[in-house]
Every structure is written in C-alpha cells, then in structure tokens.
Amino acid sequence: QVQLEESGGGSVQAGGSLVLSCIYSGYTTRPYCVGWLRQAQGQGREGVAGIRGSAQAAYAPSVVGRFTLSEDDAKNTFRLHLNNLKPEDTAMYYCAADPSCFSALGVSNFRFRGQGTQVTVSS
Numbered sequence: 001q002v003q004l005e006e007s008g009g010g011s012v013q014a015g016g017s018l019v020l021s022c023i024y025s026g027y028t029t030r031p032y033c034v035g036w037l038r039q040a041q042g043q044g045r046e047g048v049a050g051i052r053g054s055a056q057a058a059y060a061p062s063v064v065g066r067f068t069l070s071e072d073d074a075k076n077t078f079r080l081h082l083n084n085l086k087p088e089d090t091a092m093y094y095c096a097a098d099p100s101c102f103s104a105l106g107v108s109n110f111r112f113r114g115q116g117t118q119v120t121v122s123s
Helices: none
Strands: 003-007 010-013 018-025 033-039 045-052 067-072 077-082 091-098 117-122
Touching: 003 091, 018 033, 018 091, 018 117, 033 067, 045 067, 045 077, 077 091
Parallel strands: 010 117
Antiparallel strands: 003 018, 018 077, 033 045, 033 091, 067 077, 091 117
C-alpha cells in the first residue's frame, strides 16, 4: 500500500506560481502511475496531470503550458509546478498513485490518494 503526503499549497495572486510536492512511501520505486487531481468547492474531481510508466506526462487541456509534473526518485517525491495561475485554478489538490492504470489522466480513479493541499488564487 502506498502512503502519500502533499505539501506546498498556499495563496497567490493571479499570474503567480507554486510548487506542490508529494512524498510517497510503501514502495521502493515510484508507483507505475502517479499524478495530481483537484477538486474545487462544489465541483467534481478533475485529473490535472499524470504519468503512466515511463511515458511522458499527460495534462488536462486547462493546464497545458502552465503546469508541469516532475519526478525526484532519489527523494521518493513527485512535484507539480503551477505557473501563470488563474483564479479558476483555486481548488484542493491531491496527489495520487496506483500500481496500474489505463490512462495517465485517470488520476481521479487512482486507488491511493493524499490528504490534499489547498491552492487559492486571487484576481
């Protein structure tokens, strides 16, 4: 079983940047599928970015060119770099992992998830 813990959320103004980090434990190597999803208040979950195996990361259309998913296997960590943030990016962000998945952007269905970190973007 994978344990996940996020950090790095906060409040920024539109156009600002944040880096979210997720430390995983319970696996000696990165789980096959990892990623990030978000949930705004009153809305459903949205897969934001994900990696499946050794493939390149996949991104939701709403964040392409602004968000980047990176890995730091030496530290059992993967990160989401959020740039040019918009008020509509305001949400609780969760990292997630699964030992198998059909799609990198199926993050909302990954079996293991952290507790979440809040990102608030003001205009």
